[in-house]
Amino acid sequence: MPKARSPQIAGSAAYAVAEMFRWPEGLDRRPREAKAFYATIAAATLGSIALSFTALxxxxxxxxxxxxxxxxxxxxxxxxxxxxxxxxxxxxxxxxxxxxxxxxxxxxxxxxxxxxxxxx
Structure with missing residues (x-):
């Protein structure tokens, strides 16, 4: 059974990546205003889900x-x-x-x- 992962890690990763690349960021922004920020959250979440199915x-x-x-x-x-x-x-x-x-x-x-x- 997959293990639960913390969603805060995806959010903090998105903030760090957005700040590094000077992208618009923040959960107070609409997704169309901060596309890369929300894409980073989605990628981190999907990566976490994928790791749940490994033996790691x-x-x-x-x-x-x-x-x-x-x-x-x-x-x-x-x-x-x-x-x-x-x-x-x-x-x-x-x-x-x-x-x-x-x-x-x-x-x-x-x-x-x-x-x-x-x-x-």
């Missing part, structure tokens, strides 16, 4: 998506720390040394946690 365990999928998110967070945070140091990117709003140090320590702690995940 949703809890295991959530677990592994969190693991992947945790692994990718370290290099993304490192790139952000490098970006806030760059006057070419940030102009006069570059981060002070103590913020860069804090960001570097955070990246180091995240890297150690990721390595620990694989070693232990």
């Amino acid at each position: 365990d949703p809890i295991r999928a959530l677990h592994w998506s969190a693991v992947i998110n945790g692994i990718l967070a370290t290099p993304l945070t490192a790139m952000m720390v490098m970006m806030v140091r760059s006057p070419r990117i940030m102009g006069r709003l570059t981060a002070p040394w103590w913020m860069v140090l804090g960001g570097g320590l955070t990246v180091a702690a995240m890297a150690l946690a990721t390595i620990g995940f694989f070693v232990l």
Whole structure:
């Protein structure tokens, strides 16, 4: 028997995609005013229904998506720390040394946690 999925995920995905592409969005708009937004909700809902008929365990999928998110967070945070140091990117709003140090320590702690995940 198919498992029930949460409709909030389809809605939040639609908001995120619409914002990324700067599409008109919002459940307060009529479907003809925000076609791509509502199409995204429909696609996410249909995808969720299709997944219900597979052997995929949703809890295991959530677990592994969190693991992947945790692994990718370290290099993304490192790139952000490098970006806030760059006057070419940030102009006069570059981060002070103590913020860069804090960001570097955070990246180091995240890297150690990721390595620990694989070693232990």
